[in-house]
Amino acid sequence: MSCTKTIRGRSCGARCEQMTAKRKSKGAYMISSVAEMYGIHPQTLRLYEREGLLKPSRTDGNTRLYTEEDLQRLEFILNLARDLGVNIAGIAIILQMRERMEEMNRKMQDFVRFVQEEVAFRASNAHADPSKGAIIPLRKPTINVTPREKKKI
Numbered sequence: 001m002s003c004t005k006t007i008r009g010r011s012c013g014a015r016c017e018q019m020t021a022k023r024k025s026k027g028a029y030m031i032s033s034v035a036e037m038y039g040i041h042p043q044t045l046r047l048y049e050r051e052g053l054l055k056p057s058r059t060d061g062n063t064r065l066y067t068e069e070d071l072q073r074l075e076f077i078l079n080l081a082r083d084l085g086v087n088i089a090g091i092a093i094i095l096q097m098r099e100r101m102e103e104m105n106r107k108m109q110d111f112v113r114f115v116q117e118e119v120a121f122r123a124s125n126a127h128a129d130p131s132k133g134a135i136i137p138l139r140k141p142t143i144n145v146t147p148r149e150k151k152k153i
Contacts, residue, residue, distance in 0.1 A: 028057065028065035037071075038078060045074075051088050053077055053095060 035042045048054045049064070054074060056064040066074070073095075080086040080094060 028067050029071070031056075031064045031066070034066045034071065034074070038074065040078070047088075048074070048077060051092060053088070053091060 029037070031042050031045055035045060045054065045064075045066075049056065054066075054070060054077070056066045056070050059065060077091055077095075080091050081088075086094065
């Protein structure tokens, strides 16, 4: 299958085939395809990019390429705008909060993993005395007996 497009009056040849292969390998879509898929105007996509809501990659020829991740983000943006009536400023805030929450979740998972590894390490090194494997050292319980209770014993 040979390309019929031309760039400045010349056949694009290998360059076009290279761009097509790059798009297929990354699963990327051009702006016109994305606009058609989602029933929006390409200017809307350009606006979302200008406002920092979307960040499509670019080819050497400066063509926007939207990945599957970009499309998922676009679906979320369109859901906020169309279904919930959120304006662009609100969408930007929601996306920032969402990213912060995802980062906090990653940090929390890392912390839980660290604690689990630390507990496992300490438990493996506490052969005879399980209290030595605890993160917080345990003391042997002391029982205070009053003089009155001593007489009963």
